[in-house]
Amino acid sequence: MTTRPDPHQRTAESMIATALEMDPELLSFAPELLADLDALGADVPLIVSTVAGLGDSRDATIVDLGSGKGAAAIALARTLGCAVHGIELFEPFVHTARDAAEAAGVSDRCRFTHGDIVQLAGTLPPADVAVFAALGDVLGPLEVTVGILRRYVRPGGHIVINDSCRRDGSTATFPGFEHCVTLAETRPRLTAHGDELVAELLETNDESTEDGPTEPDVIAARAAELARRNPELAEKLRAFVDDQRAEYEHLDAHMLGVVWVLRRH
Ligand SMILES: C[S@@+](CC[C@H](N)C(=O)[O-])C[C@H]1O[C@@H](n2cnc3c(N)ncnc32)[C@H](O)[C@@H]1O
Numbered sequence: 472m473t474t475r476p477d478p479h480q481r482t483a484e485s486m487i488a489t490a491l492e493m494d495p496e497l498l499s500f501a502p503e504l505l506a507d508l509d510a511l512g513a514d515v516p517l518i519v520s521t522v523a524g525l526g527d528s529r530d531a532t533i534v535d536l537g538s539g540k541g542a543a544a545i546a547l548a549r550t551l552g553c554a555v556h557g558i559e560l561f562e563p564f565v566h567t568a569r570d571a572a573e574a575a576g577v578s579d580r581c582r583f584t585h586g587d588i589v590q591l592a593g594t595l596p597p598a599d600v601a602v603f604a605a606l607g608d609v610l611g612p613l614e615v616t617v618g619i620l621r622r623y624v625r626p627g628g629h630i631v632i633n634d635s636c637r638r639d640g641s642t643a644t645f646p647g648f649e650h651c652v653t654l655a656e657t658r659p660r661l662t663a664h665g666d667e668l669v670a671e672l673l674e675t676n677d678e679s680t681e682d683g684p685t686e687p688d689v690i691a692a693r694a695a696e697l698a699r700r701n702p703e704l705a706e707k708l709r710a711f712v713d714d715q716r717a718e719y720e721h722l723d724a725h726m727l728g729v730v731w732v733l734r735r736h
Pocket residue numbers: 486487490491509510511512513514536537538539540541542543558559560561564586587588589603604605606609
């Protein structure tokens with residue numbers, strides 16, 4: 472397993488680039504490259520149904536940590552009627568999320584803050600639920616990540632983590648997924664702080680069986696247009712698209728998408 476540096480020591484740019492699996496030089500183009508995607512890895516329907524299953528969520532307060540363009544936060548506010556606070560380090564996405572919340576008619580109960588979830592941990596009123604979707608090991612190993620996430624949640628509240636784990640028997644590795652282990656190996660890491668694992672839900676891989684363009688396809692179309700206008704970036708853009716395609720295949724063949732729910736002790 473490769474160990475990422477202490478998240479307190481990392482720059483904002485490196486955390487964003489790592490989370491988006493993007494060369495830092497491409498970051499200023501991320502809004503355009505990812506313009507056709509709302510969710511940036513989160514399984515939004517599964518997160519919404521999971522949070523709905525936790526009980527009366529209408530009065531719940533939820534934080535979405537690393538909220539990206541706001542897809543999960545907005546869906547939670549719209550579907551469950553609860554108050555959601557998204558925190559996101561990449562400022563352009565904060566603006567996109569605010570506009571999307573406005574367009575969805577939920578800006579009265581869904582707000583977005585530009586900030587670093589490592590720095591802000593422990594500074595906000597504890598929420599009922601913290602969602603952490605598709606950030607992988609950006610904050611460090613899973614035990615360290617859970618230690619940060621639980622500082623956002625009241626005792627008895629829930630932590631909802633959406634990430635990948637390795638399929639049993641698979642030994643294939645892929646850059647950025649070195650931290651992933653099997654379901655059985657993940658469980659003790661999740662509960663290292665004494666929290667209770669109350670649910671473990673597997674994503675269904677509907678997208679690969681659907682007709683129409685895949686996520687790498689829509690990214691590739693945006694990248695081609697960007698490369699046409701910025702020929703000096705063509706090589707980096709091509710590499711990004713190739714990586715996205717390879718990652719998509721790796722996820723499909725070797726990984727399971729999972730939503731875990733912890734009840735904080
Ligand atoms: C792959 S995206 C997932 C976004 C969202 N959860 C979703 O699934 O649509 C990861 C996001 O985490 C953000 N991020 C990375 N490090 C962060 C930090 N320390 N604090 C807040 N956001 C962070 C990145 O900027 C990026 O938008």
